[in-house]
Amino acid sequence: MISIIIVILITLGTLFILLAAIGMVRMPDTYLRISVTTKAATLGVGLLLISSAIYFNDLSTTSRALVIILFVLLTAPVSAHLIGRASYFMGVKLWDKSVMDDLRGKYQKKTHVLKSKIDNTPGDNVVHDRPDNENKKED
Numbered sequence: 001m002i003s004i005i006i007v008i009l010i011t012l013g014t015l016f017i018l019l020a021a022i023g024m025v026r027m028p029d030t031y032l033r034i035s036v037t038t039k040a041a042t043l044g045v046g047l048l049l050i051s052s053a054i055y056f057n058d059l060s061t062t063s064r065a066l067v068i069i070l071f072v073l074l075t076a077p078v079s080a081h082l083i084g085r086a087s088y089f090m091g092v093k094l095w096d097k098s099v100m101d102d103l104r105g106k107y108q109k110k111t112h113v114l115k116s117k118i119d120n121t122p123g124d125n126v127v128h129d130r131p132d133n134e135n136k137k138e139d
Contacts, residue, residue: 013047
């Protein structure tokens with residue numbers, strides 16, 4: 001019975017890591033790639049570590065696996081956020097079909113200040129080569 005659980009966990013973990021790899025190839029921009037890899041790879045690695053803890057059935061192996069899972073769960077979202085934020089501030093373009101850009105006009109490139117309200121200082125904001133009303137639907 002335990003071997004069946006281990007096989008299921010390893011298969012699911014491998015499947016999630018495969019989906020993360022496919023997502024890296026298929027997603028159109030940096031921000032979506034970060035999202036896919038962070039979620040799918042974290043879940044896949046977690047499932048593989050849980051299956052190894054069950055397989056070895058040892059306190060030291062289980063504690064190490066749980067610590068690694070905790071470390072991955074704490075660091076993966078933070079690192080993905082920082083990579084995405086740095087990419088945005090450097091001017092990496094969004095996907096053409098992106099619906100919303102929440103930070104548009106809020107980051108001043110010269111002073112590196114991020115404001116909660118839109119700042120219309122000319123030439124100071126990060127430009128992503130997208131007109132303001134590109135995503136507005138015409139009636």
